[in-house]
Amino acid sequence: MKLDAHIPSGPLEQKWTNYVEHVKLLSPANKRKHTVIIVGTGLAGASAAATMAELGYNVKSFCYQDSARRAHSIAAQGGINATKNYQNDGDSVWRLFYDTIKGGDFRGREANTYRLAELSSNIIDQCVAQGVPFAREYSGYLRNRSFGGALVSRTFYARGATGQQLLLGAYSALSRQVAAGKIELHPRTDMQDLVVVDGKARGIIVRNMLTGELEAYAADAVILATGGYVNVYYLSTNAMGSNATAAWRAYRRGAGFANPCYMQIHPTCIPHTGDYQSKLTLMSESLRNDGRIWVPRKKHDTRDPNSIPESERYYYLEEKYPAYGNMVPRDVASRNAKYMCDEGYGVGPTGRGVYLDLRDAIKRLGKDVIVERYGNLFDMYERITGENAYETPMRIYPAPHYSMGGLWVDYELMSTIPGLFVLGEANFSDHGANRLGASALMQGLADGYFIIPNTIGQYLAGIKSGDVTTDADEFKEAEDAVQKRLDKIMAVKGTKTVDTFHRELGKIMWDKVGMSRNEAGLKDAIKQIQELRAEFWDNVRVPGDQHNINQELEKAGRVADFLELGELIARDALARDESAGGHFREEHQTEGGEALRDDEHFQHVAVWEFTGEDSEPVRHIEPLEFERVTPTQRSYK
């Protein structure tokens, strides 16, 4: 596997400008001849589809929901970063770049991250022009707030529904191109395989989720914008259908999978309550702007939080990290919450929870202001827990939230398979080992609106459009393989439900490949996952038939892939014998319990190559070279 990141030469600040100035262009007439498949209609997929259609390309757009507007991006709450420096608080492209590289514990690629920061301002302009109703000051100017890992206010938001508003903006742009005949929509389709012809990505096989028919689509390039895979933990903040299948099938066809072990466990989620639970609900990080995190100073203290006097409250983040306080990055906040609970300071019925308290902010600003800023989050909290968080502090605990790893891409967002591009959370490129809040929306939209429309031409210029159709043997071979796999799942007729397998996998992952990992646990996890996978193929029960809506069959395919991916995550975590960001190996920590990197041996991206069903995957590396920043031990004190 050849890993050339194709980073343009020249100084960091000039790379993207130089690239755009020198990239090959296609004439409008030639653009019209090319067809591109885009799987996913989240921020990354919808923005790419709309922009490429505007440029003249023919786009085929796919998603598994009934409408493009429902992609998981819709659920993002808190906000999106941009370096506008409207607050005059010293922000700049450099600062956002540096915060992001540092937040990612110096395991991201400099050039990609710098470009992301550089494009962030254009995103806000574009979204406002589309009618996104961002929060404003009385003067009519845009408002900002802060997110973790930053000392400036650069986050733009629309109440607690920023993802929804950004996605509806992208969806409206996409809808306009559907009306113009440039985008062909395929909702309710489940991508099952990637088709590679002569070493190039040329199409996909999907299952029509209404009829169960397999359908083949050919194109000049394939773009995956299929989101993250954190549902491998079963319980997570992601939508129920979020899955790894598209990326995983591409991996099995030859695309390198980078840094699968970098998972983000988000610090502020509603704690787990019972086995029936189907997902975990995020309480946006924006609450940390005004909320204070604490536990009682006494272990196993069961008093009503309101009766615990100030002197007996331990604001552990503020005490340990005076500079950033409650705004430390997510990995740091999560590990500290876990530590407090492990030590017996946890609160709530299970003892796995810490308080997120807005009492002081309500006193300082008045309840009205808090209602305006976070009203929908308080409502959501009350519906789930039955408690009123204006009167008693919220209880929160970390939960799986975001996958920093994903398919490897170069600077042009192309994977190791020529013609296969990967955008948004599905790729690995911009967040290193830990993502900062409000930067996933930024990345998805930068990838879709501004990067891929500029980089894909370079590839398409060398492709003769339409010379591959679905008549090619490779399409037949892929379709047969998909059909065989579906038949195999249906034929098991075992006794255990798909959800049971998923829950068991999630437990292994959470216990051994979760917030803190060690060699013995990881080795154990690999073994247990292999056993569970074997049992799945021997004993799963999928009722109904294939030629109809069959939600159990859809889930079974996804869980089968998670059972393979879970093992790769554990392998990657085992091979990365250091701690970095969200990947915490107990063997490697500082005296204060912070992640301890080993730059000498691990300053690289780990990229896994599939070598076949019965052989072990191979680990390749892309060394990370830092021209402009010097990796240091992160400090938020």
Next chain:
Amino acid sequence: MKLTLHIWRQKSPDDKGGFKTYHVDNLNRDMSFLEMLDVLNQQLIEKGEEPVAFENDCREGICGMCGMMINGLAHGGMKGSTTCQLPLRYFKDGAELTIEPWRSKAFPVLKDLIVDRSAFDRIIQAGGYISVNTGNAPDANSTLISRDTAELAMDYAECIGCGACVAACPNGAAMLFMSAKIAHFSLLPQGQVEADRRVKSMVQQMQQEAFGACTNYAECEVACPKEISISAIARMNHDYLKAFWPGKVVGGGKHVA
């Protein structure tokens, strides 16, 4: 806690369908309504039966995917809540619940509780956008928008497209859904340029779909999980009339008499 459920089962679009009764017990008051259906489905699968098909994704009340009639009320009737956010503690122990898909000619049933809402997408495709190509935008602060206007636009923009408004309407009208989008844009300066064209073509598309007409029952407002006000409909009607006002400049600079 225990519940008795009468659930609409329908194999396919052309199957006649009918109610089946199920008893579920050992439920927890803190479960969400969909988690209760998960429990039922696990039991059905274990018994060798087909689980109840229903749509859902985010389970946070934002994707608009879930939605069913519970005892005749869209999303179960809890104020400002989608089905996925409805906690069981909202119901009495031992309650009997009738669960049906959205009932509307414009939303044909596909299976059990799943309906086809693609008519909504077609209404948006008809004009639910501001025509700005990527790369055209001026600096975001170059146009000021008062805070009250932005907040009001956001009230309308919060629509999740679930279809509860249509399901709750005795006429099966899509007015709240469509007007929420129109009101959102017509409040903003960016939405002005195309305002006339937008409202005309969205209304035209709505009329081509199988939605009914609005006769001001206002059931939609009560059913809306985002509590969108029917003032949106008034705004849309205003825009619609204005779009046909004599003296309007239309394409090519010609005046309409």
